[in-house]
Every structure is written in C-alpha cells, then in structure tokens.
Amino acid sequence: MAQPKIYPSNDSSPASDFGLSPTEFTTLRTSATQAKALAYCPYSRFRVGATFLTSSSDFIEGANVENASYPVGTCAERVALAKAVVEGHTEGFRAVGVSTDISPPASPCGMCRQFMREFVPLECPIFMFDKDGNYVVLKLEQLLPMSFGPDQLPQPGEAGAQGAGL
Numbered sequence: 001m002a003q004p005k006i007y008p009s010n011d012s013s014p015a016s017d018f019g020l021s022p023t024e025f026t027t028l029r030t031s032a033t034q035a036k037a038l039a040y041c042p043y044s045r046f047r048v049g050a051t052f053l054t055s056s057s058d059f060i061e062g063a064n065v066e067n068a069s070y071p072v073g074t075c076a077e078r079v080a081l082a083k084a085v086v087e088g089h090t091e092g093f094r095a096v097g098v099s100t101d102i103s104p105p106a107s108p109c110g111m112c113r114q115f116m117r118e119f120v121p122l123e124c125p126i127f128m129f130d131k132d133g134n135y136v137v138l139k140l141e142q143l144l145p146m147s148f149g150p151d152q153l154p155q156p157g158e159a160g161a162q163g164a165g166l
C-alpha cells in the first residue's frame with residue numbers, strides 16, 4: 001500500500017467523512033492520548049492508549065499492560081476492546097483511536113487487527129495519532145484485507161461443522 005497521508009492535528013475534516021462530529025473527533029483523540037497515562041509498560045517503556053467509540057457514543061479506553069513474561073503482555077487495543085465488550089458493546093463501533101509517543105503514528109499489530117475484526121465493522125475508521133496529535137486514518141478493512149471473520153464459520157448444526165464431527 002502507498003504511504004498513507006498524515007493529517008495535521010488541526011485538520012479534523014476526515015472525521016466528518018466517517019460520520020464523526022468535530023467534537024467527537026477531538027474527544028476521541030483526547031481520550032486515546034490521555035489513556036497512555038494508564039499504560040503498564042515497565043519493559044518496553046512504549047506507551048499506547050486506545051479508545052473505542054461505541055454505537056451508543058460512549059468512549060471506552062484502555063492501555064497496554066505488560067508482563068514479566070514478555071509475550072503475555074497485552075496491547076492497548078485489546079485491553080480497551082475487551083473492556084467495551086464486557087460492558088455490553090459488541091457491535092456498531094463508530095471509530096477507534098490509537099495514540100503513541102512516536103511519529104509517524106504507530107498502527108495496531110496484526111493480533112489486534114484480527115481481534116477487532118470480531119466486533120468492529122470493516123468500514124470503521126481507525127485513527128492513529130502520533131506524539132503531536134497528527135494522524136493517519138484507515139478503515140479496518142484497509143488494515144486487514146481479505147480478513148477472516150465470524151461469518152466464514154459455519155453456525156453450529158450447519159453443514160461444514162459436521163465434517164469435523166461437531
């Protein structure tokens with residue numbers, strides 16, 4: 001993919017293309033940015049904040065949580081989304097914001113892209129903010145092309161699962 005455009009922090013115009021008001025966009029960025037302060041990252045010292053804007057327009061945030069057994073650590077995106085899911089938000093997410101302390105912006109890792117694929121619409125925008133609030137925005141389907149999701153699995157009792165003796 002060609003290098004995506006980096007929008008300056010004072011340009012919120014792409015947000016309206018995705019149905020977000022300027023205030024919602026600003027709140028998404030503020031929330032994801034402030035969520036970095038919640039990170040537990042003594043090993044990498046790499047703070048990440050993530051915020052999910054739900055279908056009911058709630059902002060649910062999380063941060064990365066590391067572990068002395070390094071691979072056990074969890075990314076900000078999965079922390080925030082799991083929090084949203086257990087609070088009852090499982091579909092219709094309107095936007096995702098991710099904030100780091102680097103520039104250009106970081107993008108969600110492959111595991112988080114697939115984790116989001118379960119709950120977040122493919123057309124949902126993911127705003128990736130750099131250390132200064134400048135950003136790249138891409139839809140989930142652009143971050144995860146030809147993705148595998150729940151629709152591809154046969155429902156229990158449907159043909160397809162039977163071959164596996166289920």
Ligand SMILES: O=c1ccn([C@H]2C[C@H](O)[C@@H](CO)O2)c(=O)[nH]1
Pocket residue numbers: 041044046047048063064065066073074075076077098106107108109
């Ligand atoms: O999109 C990303 C990329 C990395 N991390 C975390 C994982 C680890 O704690 C630290 C360094 O990889 O940043 C996230 O939370 N989200």
Ligand SMILES: [Zn+2]
Pocket residue numbers: 075076077078108109110111112113
């Ligand atoms: Zn991740």
